[in-house]
Amino acid sequence: MTELNSQPKRARPEFRNINALSDLPTYRLPPAGWVSILHRISGAIMFILMPFIIWMFDTSVSSEISFAKFTSVFSVGVGFIPGWFVKLVALAIIWAYLHHFIAGMRHLWMDINHAVSKEFGRSSAIFTLGLGSLLTLVLALKLFGAY
Incomplete structure (x- = not known):
């Protein structure tokens, strides 16, 4: 009797645990992966800094005097915190x-269309990273007084 399947067995891939110190620095994450991770990080930043956001909004709209105090915090600082640090925190919130x-609009667009190619995922991720960085840079220049 002859064997029906006479082809040689292919070697199965070897799965092992990932070593964070040796494997992660050499791993290249695709742009869509970066957008996904940064989407989660940006959500966490907004959640953690929510008290600061509420304080900024409340102080800026309460009265003219409180608005003057609010704007002085960005130039002089508050307590032991210098003004440039307050600007950096505000810039983190902006970013x-x-x-x-x-990134949320990108995810909604992909959910609506249901047919997303790998190339669209890559190009839309690059667009998301580029547009977010560009708008953050423009607003950073405004925040730090370049124009």
């Missing part, structure tokens, strides 16, 4: 909002 919004 988090912009990235989260743009």
Whole structure:
């Protein structure tokens, strides 16, 4: 009797645990992976900084005097916190909002169309990263007084 399947067996892939110190620095994450991770990070930043966001909104709209105090915090600082640090925290909130919004629109667009190719995922991820970075840079220049 002859064997029906006379082809040689292919070697099965070897799965092993990932070593964070040696494997992760050499792993190349695709742009869509970066957008996904940064989407989660931006959501966490907005959640953690929510008390600061509420304080900024409340102080800026309460009265003219409180608005003057609010704007002075960005130039002089508050307590032991310098003004440039407050600007950096505000810039982190700006980046988090912009990235989260743009990436959220990307995810909604992909959910609506149901047919997403690998190339569209890559190009839309690059667009998301680029647009979020560009808008953050423009607003950073405005925040730090370049124009």
